[in-house]
Amino acid sequence: xxxxxxxxxxWVALAVSGDRSAFAxxxxxxxxxxxxxxxxxVGCAATAADVVQxxxxxxxxxxxxxxxxxxxxxxxxxxxxxxxxxTLRRSPRAAASMERLSLVxxxxxxAAEQSELADRLNGxxxxxxxxxxxxxxxxxxxxxxxxxxxxxxxxxxxAIDMRLSRARGVLRKKLSCLLPAEPPALADTVMHRGxx
Amino acid sequence: xxxxxxxxxxxxxEPHGSAAAGxxxxxxxxxxxxxxxxxxxxxxxxxxLAESDRPALTAPSGSxxxxxxxxxxxxxxxxxxxxxxxxxxxxxxxPADPSIASQRATNPGHLPSHGADASLTQVRYEPTEVGxxxxxxxxxxxxxxxxxxxxxxxxRRHRLETLEWTDPLDSSxxxxxxxxxxxxxxxxxxx
Numbered sequence: 001x002x003x004x005x006x007x008x009x010x011w012v013a014l015a016v017s018g019d020r021s022a023f024a025x026x027x028x029x030x031x032x033x034x035x036x037x038x039x040x041x042v043g044c045a046a047t048a049a050d051v052v053q054x055x056x057x058x059x060x061x062x063x064x065x066x067x068x069x070x071x072x073x074x075x076x077x078x079x080x081x082x083x084x085x086x087t088l089r090r091s092p093r094a095a096a097s098m099e100r101l102s103l104v105x106x107x108x109x110x111a112a113e114q115s116e117l118a119d120r121l122n123g124x125x126x127x128x129x130x131x132x133x134x135x136x137x138x139x140x141x142x143x144x145x146x147x148x149x150x151x152x153x154x155x156x157x158x159a160i161d162m163r164l165s166r167a168r169g170v171l172r173k174k175l176s177c178l179l180p181a182e183p184p185a186l187a188d189t190v191m192h193r194g195x196x
Numbered sequence: 197x198x199x200x201x202x203x204x205x206x207x208x209x210e211p212h213g214s215a216a217a218g219x220x221x222x223x224x225x226x227x228x229x230x231x232x233x234x235x236x237x238x239x240x241x242x243x244x245l246a247e248s249d250r251p252a253l254t255a256p257s258g259s260x261x262x263x264x265x266x267x268x269x270x271x272x273x274x275x276x277x278x279x280x281x282x283x284x285x286x287x288x289x290x291p292a293d294p295s296i297a298s299q300r301a302t303n304p305g306h307l308p309s310h311g312a313d314a315s316l317t318q319v320r321y322e323p324t325e326v327g328x329x330x331x332x333x334x335x336x337x338x339x340x341x342x343x344x345x346x347x348x349x350x351x352r353r354h355r356l357e358t359l360e361w362t363d364p365l366d367s368s369x370x371x372x373x374x375x376x377x378x379x380x381x382x383x384x385x386x387x
Contacts, residue, residue, distance in 0.1 A: 020244075023244065024244060027240050027241040027244055028241055031241070032237065039233060053240045054338055057243070060244065086336075117231065118228060118231060118232050136225070137229060140229050141229040141230065171221065
């Protein structure tokens with residue numbers, strides 16, 4: 001399935017011819033997805049950002065190798081993912097240490113709250129398998145549909161829905177202390193809809 | 197009503213979260229990811245525009261790619277030549293090379309038949325053939341700067357060198373395999 005829009009294809013064609021501003025536009029179009037992909041692998045926002053920056057430079061150097069402009073998103077995601085995996089292999093503890101270094105000052109209550117959320121969320125995400133973690137970050141950071149995520153990871157949209165559903169169960173349990181209250185039971189919800 | 201109850205399955209997750217928009221978990225996940233990642237949006241484009249005019253980061257042409265492929269081949273050839281030459285010389289000039297002697301000592305049936313007093317220390321090992329094989333795997337580790345103006349590609353190379361000698365007298369063969377790891381920096385021309 002082609003994953004590119006007409007807009008992407010147009011910018012790719014210009015970028016292949018050496019147009020830097022066109023490639024900068026492509027970066028803007030695909031940066032969220034790339035960040036989500038890298039973050040799912042390395043588990044650290046700062047490291048993920050570095051990975052994405054390196055990946056974009058590498059993609060620019062290799063864009064002439066791209067056979068089908070409509071596959072730009074998949075092609076770029078592969079570069080990001082491979083680079084993120086390489087980064088993790090080279091220094092598996094770098095991600096964790098960098099995350100600790102990037103913690104905001106505790107004197108700022110809002111910032112401290114953000115830090116706690118980040119810590120707990122990242123810890124909960126680490127409990128998921130790699131593919132499910134990628135699906136969660138792509139869904140909740142880049143707002144991708146299950147079909148789009150499935151196309152990226154080689155699964156069907158239904159399979160992604162199942163993984164997301166299971167992931168939500170795990171995350172709800174892990175993050176329960178940050179959630180306001182338990183949601184109503186599924187049976188109650190269905191009955192309520194039926195009555196309506 | 198029963199029909200409707202049966203088919204009214206839990207709403208699937210929609211691309212924009214419309215079905216579960218009211219779920220606090222969704223809001224929490226979106227907020228948690230946004231707070232960490234949103235601050236990095238735009239940095240990749242900034243860095244690209246700042247660095248893409250450097251010669252090392254211009255999109256490579258076909259001829260440049262051909263040169264790039266030649267680099268590991270030339271390096272491998274140089275390594276083989278560098279390693280093989282001293283070993284070859286040592287084998288010719290050192291009749292009592294302990295490694296060779298011990299190799300022969302483990303296989304006395306292959307001792308040369310010339311000279312009844314051919315002790316291990318007197319065996320002259322004269323290879324008639326020197327063959328070498330190198331296997332390597334490159335791991336790209338990104339850009340580094342040799343100085344303020346000289347970018348370079350950093351490559352970690354895992355190499356397995358195999359060298360082989362054949363003795364003309366008894367046709368015995370000696371093979372040495374050496375694993376090595378090296379960092380190769382391929383600099384790019386300055387503007």
